Every structure is written in structure tokens, then in C-alpha cells.
Amino acid sequence: MAAVFTLCLANLRKKKIHNGLIGLLILLSTLLLTTSINVISSTTNLFTEMHTRTQGSHEMLLLRDELHNPQQIAQWWTEQQGVETSPLLPYRMLAGMSVQGEDRAAELSNLTLYMMDTLTRPYAVDELLFAQGKESVSPEREEIWIPTSIAYLYEITVGDRLEFTDGERPFTLEVSALVIDMPFGAPFAIEARIWMNHEDYVQQTQGMQGTEQYMMGLRYDDYDQSSGYWERFEQELGTPYLETKISYEQMSSFYLIMNKAIGFIMIFLGVVMTMVALFTIGYTISDDVLSNYRTIGVIKALGLSSGKMVGIYLMQYAFISVMSIIPGLLASQWVSRVIIESSLSSLKLADSQEKIGAYLIPVVAGSFVCVLIMLFVFLYASKARHIQPMQAIRYGMSEIDYSKKMKPFMGKETGLFSFGKAPLLVVLGLKNIRKNKKASMLMTLLATIMTAVLVLGFVLLYSISNIKQTSASWGYDSSDISLRVVNSSTFSLESFNQMWSSDPRIKNITWQGYVNGVVSSEKHGGSHDEDRKSMNFSISALGGNYDEVGYTTLKGRNPQVKNEIAIGIRVAEELGKDVGDVIEVYIEGTKQSFLVSGIFQSIANQSVSARIMADALHDQFGDYIVAFVNINQEQDADEIVSEINGRYENSLLAATMQSLLDATFKQAVASLLLPMSMMGLLFTGVTIIIIYSISRMTIRKESKTYGIYKSIGLSSQDLRLSISIGLIVLSAVGVIIGILLGVYLLPSLLGTILSDYGIAELPLILHWGGILSFAAVTFIAVGIGSWASSRVIAATSPRILVID
Incomplete structure (x- = not known):
């Protein structure tokens, strides 16, 4: 031993x-x-x-369309054994906010805000955890609690004053605490609950249009048994649950x-x-x-x-x-x-x-x-x-x-390795590669992997950073400007259209509203039929042409007449529907039949959504809350946004689509940047290390040969250059394969992860200039590793090399 x-x-x-x-x-x-x-x-x-x-909720019920009695709904669920419920939480909806003393940011202006009447804590379901600020049973007068999801993302801290508007007048409240709010606290936040003092809530929301709305959370002792509860609930209710429901899968x-x-x-x-x-x-x-x-x-x-x-x-x-x-x-x-x-x-x-x-x-x-x-x-x-x-x-x-x-050698070398047909240094480099096949295979593998990692990182970051070019493939529109109604009581759609449609800078304006759709459990025909649960999903109602706005589909086409509907891929999977099938949907309490005209993907709501024409609803539907504006010259976008915001300050918010997408996906870029950069640097370092190590072993093994070359007149620089040329030529094979892997194979594997989030086909932008530039880093790494390893040739005399 x-x-x-x-x-x-x-x-x-x-x-x-x-x-x-x-x-x-x-x-x-x-x-x-x-x-x-x-x-x-x-x-x-x-x-x-x-x-x-x-004690986070497994399902969140939003009762905002007066299709059910909130107290009756709350009472039924409260009486169920094995189900914990939150209080019936009153709220009113506002659009956007700003930090007092700062210019209104498009990101904050386009958040959907649930202004909550904060009931006395603690809550049995969806209790709030305080990340910053003093914990209390409810906010003090003129103070609010906001979720960490928007506070950390937009750098809002305790003590900042936030400005809101009910459409007629602005009001400000001071942030006294940042709270973890599980149902509405996920990254990529587009909506948030703002927790208000009861007296402030009454004072600031009493002049708002419409009636008070409610939400409540449900937490099951055994979430797998939820379908049984819903079957009994809808039997006693006498109809499917027609309001909005957010599932645990959507929240998580x-x-x-x-x-x-x-x-x-x-x-x-x-x-x-x-x-x-x-x-x-x-x-x-x-x-x-x-x-x-x-x-x-x-x-x-x-x-x-x-x-x-x-x-x-x-x-x-x-x-x-x-x-x-x-x-x-x-x-x-x-x-x-x-x-x-x-x-x-x-x-x-x-x-x-x-x-x-x-x-x-x-x-x-x-x-x-x-x-x-x-x-x-x-x-x-x-x-x-x-x-x-x-x-x-x-x-x-x-x-x-x-x-x-x-x-003895049989015959003479021919082809590329013949001294008469290729430069001497190239021939020496390629001979070295051919002679050391295992080392050459390993170096090719390294070049392939490094190139694939660098290319994948670039493609992902570039695609997300320039998502405006593929926004339609992510389920968004591709218009130039987005408008959002803050207060419909002070906003006239007709006068707005009349004024701005005649503006020579504007190509078209299309308005859209949203309703909740429900498919009764009896109508399920998909793979999840055994769950027997009604399916609730958001439906967009467009008062115009979907193709004109820029919405796309994976199969079929967007609806064009009032009896057609396009459904998200998750809805199609759940209900077992395809293009050409008929689907019956409860909308605003009324059952309607639609022909499925298309199937689309959307990451915003995991493809749990649908599209119909506005005239499929009641004749006087006018509950439009957003508009999409296309303009003739892209450079006019900022000027038009500024004019609209100035003229309709208390009733309408405008933002370029680019700014909205940047706000939504900047967190994704930040999250991807660190790990992709780390992996790129790691693989670059590993490539240099292994090239150096293996090349050094090969040189030591062939030291006598290199000594002979030096003794007959080849310089150290010539020999070192021949080694580097050979390895760079070899790495070219790996680079080509790596580009194909990084552009096609690895993104397709990543797409299997995103399929659970409503994306069936990962939209990528292939900027070949950037792809080739990052792939070229592999040649640099191989060159550095090989040149450094061959330094021993320059430092050793021919006589010693031959003796060795």
C-alpha cells in the first residue's frame, strides 16, 4: 500500500x-x-x-359582473367541511398609478389595480406576510400596503407616495408596508392588490362608476377533491359558476x-x-x-x-x-x-x-x-x-x-495531406489532427457544446429583448399604440374615434372589451373529462378585424363573424375541441353556440382564453376598455402617445406597445442574463482549459517529431501556428454543428417546458449576424488554448526535443 x-x-x-x-x-x-x-x-x-x-388559496373567485349573489356564494363555501375560505373582500378596480414626483411610467400606468377594502387581519386564507414596514391589522389612514411583486420590480419603497386616479380626480397615498400577496404576487405582474384603509376606501371609491365587487379565496384540505365540491356547488346553484375563477395552476x-x-x-x-x-x-x-x-x-x-x-x-x-x-x-x-x-x-x-x-x-x-x-x-x-x-x-x-x-508504409499520401497540394503549415496541422483521433473527437465535441451554449443564450436574450417583432406569436397584438380607458364615465368613445380617426398619422383604431366565458362540466369532451369541473376563461371581444390588429393563430383563423370563436390551446386541449367543432359557452349568463374558427397560443393567460367578435354579445355592447392603434409612420408613436395622454389625462392612458412589452419582459431578460452569461463563460473557460491540456499532451507525445521539424529549418512560430491552424479547422466542424443545436434543437427542447404555460411553438428571432459573431468566440477560445499549449516548443531546443 x-x-x-x-x-x-x-x-x-x-x-x-x-x-x-x-x-x-x-x-x-x-x-x-x-x-x-x-x-x-x-x-x-x-x-x-x-x-x-x-395558507394560500387553491382557487380565487372574482365576483364582479353581478351574475351571482356574492353573500350567497360565500355562505355556501364557508359551510363546507374540508374547505377554508378568506373573508368576502370588497374591492374596486383602477387602471395604473404613478410615483408622486416622477413622470408617469408606462409600466405602472398599465397595471390593473384591485383597490382592496382591507378587513381586519389575520386571514384564514391568503394571509399577508410583511417584507418591509410595520406589521398591523390594517393600514392607517392615508396609507397603503402594496405587493412585493411590483415594489421590487419598479423600485418602490416604504415611504413613497403613489398617485392614483378614479378618472375624475387624482389622490395620493403613502406606502407603509410591502407585503407578500401570493395570489397576485407572481413575477411579470400585470395586476396587483392595493390594500387600503377602510375609511380611505370609502372616501376615494364612492364616486366611482359601477357597483362594489368582491373576491374570496378557497383552500382545500385535499385539492384533488375540488371537482367534487364544484359539482355539488353547481347543482345547488342551478347553473354553472359564471363569474371569473383563477385556479392554483394559473396562480403558480x-x-x-x-x-x-x-x-x-x-x-x-x-x-x-x-x-x-x-x-x-x-x-x-x-x-x-x-x-x-x-x-x-x-x-x-x-x-x-x-x-x-x-x-x-x-x-x-x-x-x-x-x-x-x-x-x-x-x-x-x-x-x-x-x-x-x-x-x-x-x-x-x-x-x-x-x-x-x-x-x-x-x-x-x-x-x-x-x-x-x-x-x-x-x-x-x-x-x-x-x-x-x-x-x-x-x-x-x-x-x-x-x-x-x-x-512499412504502403504507397504515398494523397489528397489534402499531400505537400504539393496544400500549404505546409496547414498540412502539418491536419496531420496532427488525423494522428490523434481521440483528442480530435474530444476537441470537436467541446467546440460543438460551447457554440451551442453561446448561440442559445444569444438567441433567447435577443428574442426576448426584441419581442415586439414576435409579439403576435406570444399571443399579444402587434399594433403600435395601446390605449386603456381609466374612467368610462368621463370618456366618450364616439367623440374620440371621430377626432382621431381623421388624423392623417393614424391608420386605424380598434376597440376591445373582455367578458368571462364558462363551459359547463356536462359539455367536456377532452382528456380531463373525469374532473367534471366547469371551465372558466377570459374572452376578448373585438369591435373590428383581429388580423388588422395583429393577432395570429396556430391553426385555422381568427373569428370574422359573430358565431365564430378562436380558442387558446389549453382550452382546446381541456375541452377536446378542434377547428370546425361547435362549442357552447355561457357569456354574461347566456348560453351561446360558436363554431371554432381557430386555435392560438398566448403566454399572458397560459392560453386559457378565447376570442370572439363584439357583435356576438348584446347589440349595445360598449364596455370597451382597451384600443389598438396602428399608425402610418412608426416614428410618430411617442408624439401621438404624448398628445393623447395630455388631452385625456383623467380618462385614458396611452402607451407604445414597445414600452409595454419591455416592461412586461424586462424581468425575464434580467432573470436569463445571469445564468446564460455564467454558462457561456464556464463553457468558454472549459474549452480553453481542455484544449490547452490535451494539446499539451499531444505535443509532448510528438516532441521528437517537432524537434526534427525544427532541425530542418521550421521555426517555433511556424510549428505553433500549424498546431493552431489544425485545431481551428477542426473546431469549424463543431461550430457548424453547435449552431444547428443552439438554433433548432435546444430551443425545441426548451419549448417542451413552455408548453405547460400556453406556448406550443417558441417564437424566436434569428439574428444571423449575432449568431455568427457569438459562434466565432469558439474559434478564439480554441486559438488561445492551442497557442498557449504550444509555448513549450518555442522554449525547447531542437536537440533536446529529439533526444526526448
């Missing part, structure tokens, strides 16, 4: 740089793999923990979507990097056994057994693995925390230091990597078991290999 330990230490001392590079590769593999598992598991765990801690989706996507990418690439590390270790051991064939033969002749020879390598790499895996696990905890906190900041309490992931995850991941490495080491080191001492001492290799080496 002492001999094994001594030889192991000798191997560690002899190749300090190479062993250090292998250790760094293992560290990075462990970091990426453990971080990906941590991000996926901890995101779900963090959401589940906060949902349990707040945007908490999880970004980190699921990030985790998916990282775990895929983490596995790939681990396999690269294993292949590199295998190649290194094989090269070491062949390079030290005669030495191993001598050692075995002196009495060291084959098992102990394998033990030398096992001990060596066990030491390297342990010294690398432990820092990788520790670093993964920090990286995981940064990624999760950047994407789930709305669940962060003040001064909280939540543990990211259970201790079991890094232990299991680290053990898995270590065991895998040991298995590969044993597999490749076992080649030393077959070395025959006499053959090794006599030939320096096996007798069969020696016989092959001694065979």
Missing part, C-alpha cells in the same frame, strides 16, 4: 498543472449540475413553503416558469459538461498508460500487482475529485441563491436568509459525480492490467502494436 501511495503522490507532483486543470473541470461540472438541480427543486420548494405559510405558473426554463437548460448542459469531464479523464488516463508503458512494465516486473496499478489511478483521481467537488458544491449554493432571488424576489422577506435547497441535494449530486468519475477511472485504468512486463520492457508497447508500427 505504501508503494501505491508513493506512486500516487509522484503522479500528482509530476503533472501539477494538468491535474489542476482536470480538478477545475470537475469543479465546474459539479457546480453546473448541482446548481441546476438546486434551482429546479428550490424554486418549487420556496413557492410551496410560502404558499403553505400564508409565473412563479415557476423562469426557473424551470433556466433549470432545464442548466441541467442539460450540466450533464453534457460532466460527460466531457469524464471523457477528458478517460483520454488522459489512456494517454498516460501508453506514454508510461515501459515504466509500468518495469514496476509490474518488480512485483506490483495489476490491481495495485489500477489503485494508483483510483487514489489519484479520488483525491482530485474530493478537492474539486467540495468547492463546487459550496459555490453552487451561492450561485443558486443569486439565480433564485433574482427571479423570485417577490417572495423574499426583509433580511431573510432562506436556505436554497436541502443539504441532501448537494451531497447526492456530489456523490454521484464522484462515483461516476471513479467508475470511469477504473474502466480506463484497467488497461494497465493487461500490460505484459517483458513486452513493455522490450518494445515500450504491446507486441501487436509494435508489429503494426514496424510495418
